[in-house]
Amino acid sequence: MSKVRWGVLSTAKIGTVKVIPGMQKGQYCEVTGIASRSLESAQAAADQLHIPKAYGSYEALLEDPEIDAVYIPLPNHLHVPWAIKAMQAGKHVLCEKPIGLNVEDARHLADIAYQHPNLKVMEAFMYRHHPQWQKAREIVREGGIGTPVTIQCFFSYYNNNPTDIRNNPDWGGGGIMDIGCYPISLSRFILEGEPEKVIASVTRDEEFKTDVVSSVMIDFGGLMSTFTCGTKIAPYQRVNIFGTEGRVEIQIPFNAPPDKPCIMWHQQGEQILEIELPVADQYTIQGDLMSQAILEDTDVPTPISDAVANMEVIEAVFRSERSGRWESVSHMVTK
Missing domain, CATH: 3.30.360.10 (Dihydrodipicolinate Reductase; domain 2)
Incomplete structure (x- = not known):
């Protein structure tokens, strides 16, 4: 069975405690790597969660061709910048809510997403x-x-x-x-x-x-x-x-x-x-639904326009x- 290879930008608690364990139980998810601003922090999280790869920077994860999609649990003000960088690196994006700091943020991200119709982007309202x-x-x-x-x-x-x-x-x-x-x-x-x-x-x-x-x-x-x-x-x-x-x-x-x-x-x-x-586990369901949309090239359950509207x-x-x-x-x- 094909699985989407996921990378995680940040060792934030929501990711390490809830989302990653949930996704690791999924039929269509494979959490392959996790990145932090320091390799030590990333490696500690990788060891704890049995994730094969650790990266000492977010850029290093995005540069890895063996990562198909990224989950972003960064602080709110970093959601849009890193979601855009992920798309520019050819990665699908599941980003924590709220999608940005304001409507301008959300609209900018949506515009970039529309420029990458081959990529799936979804706000993580699990x-x-x-x-x-x-x-x-x-x-x-x-x-x-x-x-x-x-x-x-x-x-x-x-x-x-x-x-x-x-x-x-x-x-x-x-x-x-x-x-x-x-x-x-x-x-x-x-x-x-x-x-x-x-x-x-x-x-x-x-x-x-x-x-x-x-x-x-x-x-x-x-x-x-x-x-x-x-x-x-x-x-x-x-x-x-x-x-x-x-x-x-x-x-x-x-x-x-x-x-x-x-x-x-x-x-x-x-x-x-x-x-x-x-x-x-709502995080397992969310990860599988997003991964199925990627594998089958279908619409994600919650379109990026919904994030703008919220x-x-x-x-x-x-x-x-x-x-x-x-x-x-x-x-x-x-x-």
Whole structure:
């Protein structure tokens, strides 16, 4: 069976703890190499994860003809530059979310991607591929909650580490970029459309200057999605999708465990059905789907235009923070 030979740019924790182990279980993935800014760091990660090759620079990995595709878990401000370098080196790209720091970043990356039609480029919103989200979308599509009305989401963790990149505003840190992007993405995924406007209330940390508690309303033209996210709140996550005749509740919507079943509930009237999803690693599924698209030369599950659209909503949230008013979401024409 053919497999895509993957290289990883960075020894970031999300990669070494979650994504790489997940991809190593895939049918169509082979993690062949990992790069760091020092060979020692790369070699340590390679030894730990049983990866054959270690590189002392990102450039060295991109120059290797035995690497077909790269996964990029670098800090947010480095996503676009290194994704472009990877494409210029002839590599397919799976890049962590958010795709960039702003819409201009995302649009620039999309333009470069369109110039390389033989290469696959995808933003790594792994949650979408998990069976629980596929099931949720199926229930909504088939009228299982009646007409959709609103989505409510909460996503939080506590992090007061001043050296953590998620607390560095210059590198794209803060709650909205790190975890608020998920409620935005899932709302667009479930409602299968783009919002018209948003309004946000944002509290920023006095020391870090990053957003630490944000509450946002997203108007899809009569359908409303609301979420609160925070980086200095007790860890919690939950999603409820409400319709005129029922609702869907997802217990662990984003960090779905790879080693035990997930639980969701489907309520219709007074009847509540508990649905247990089989054990699944969303990172394995993501890696295999991307790899299959590469091997079969088919479309990736989530096109790069989706990453641009998500960033357009994120930018509108920040504009609303500054203005204190509803802000329209600018929908640029995508190819």
